Amino acid sequence: MTQLLRQSRHLLAPVALLCALGLMVAMRPTPSALERVQARGELVVATRPSLTTVYNAPDGPTGMEYELINGFAKRLGVKVRLLRLDNVAAVKYAVRHGHADLAAAGLMITGERKNALRFSTPYQDVDTLVMYRLGEERPDSLDDLIGKRVVVRAGSSHAEMLAKGRLKHPKLRFSEVENANAEQMLSLVDQGKADYTLINSNAYAIHRGLFPNVAAGFTLNKGQGLAWAFNPKDDRSLYLAAQR
Secondary structure, X not given: OHHHHHHHHHHHHHHHHHHHHHHHHHHOOOOOHHHHXXXXXXXXXXXXXXXXXXEEXXXXXXXXXXXXXHHHHHHHOOEEEEEEOOOHHHHHHXXXXXXXXXXXXXXXXXXXXXXXXXXOOOOEEEEEEEEEEOOOOXXXXXXXXXXXOEEEEOOOHHHHHHHHHOOOOOOXXXXXXXXXXXHHHHHHHHOOOOOEEEEEHHHHHHHHHHOOOEEEEEEEEEEEEEEEXXXXXXXXXXXXXXXX
């Protein structure tokens, strides 16, 4: 019996040590979103390449979003790694599932998107313009879009706007183009493959020289904010650092 008790004591000692180590690990605080980025030494950013966000220049990546995000990363003492994605849905997925720390993709703040993402204070306000081809009928309101070939980018804020517009204009119809950018949407109107499209005023300012025959018919929405987006399930540490 004495020998059995001695053997039991020898077995209990490592078990107790393992339990103590497990308790210490369990009590260790979970790193915050900001701490994870700084420990990694890298800020992973989901974006959609375009002339208004991020694009490749002879000297490397540039664009308004890139300059902003690069400045933020330098403030944090880390490097930037870009996830270049084709559409807004992929950008949202990357942020919500932890593949990216934030989205810097020219995202317009909308009611639907606020349900899925945590937005920063807007860094820029833009208008939504309804574009048409010069020489064709100029639109003045959503009523003028009824019965016409209207195209927008799939999953865009513009698609949300027109979907809401159908509540008052049930005959309004539009098509969504997958993985398209502002230049491609303007090309469809310029080539007569569509009657109207919607783009943001900042994109029009950059592209208007390429499409002299395409002009703004009317402004559908004014002063809407573009902002960075974060995972709402994360703590607010990285978000607050960006706000500062």
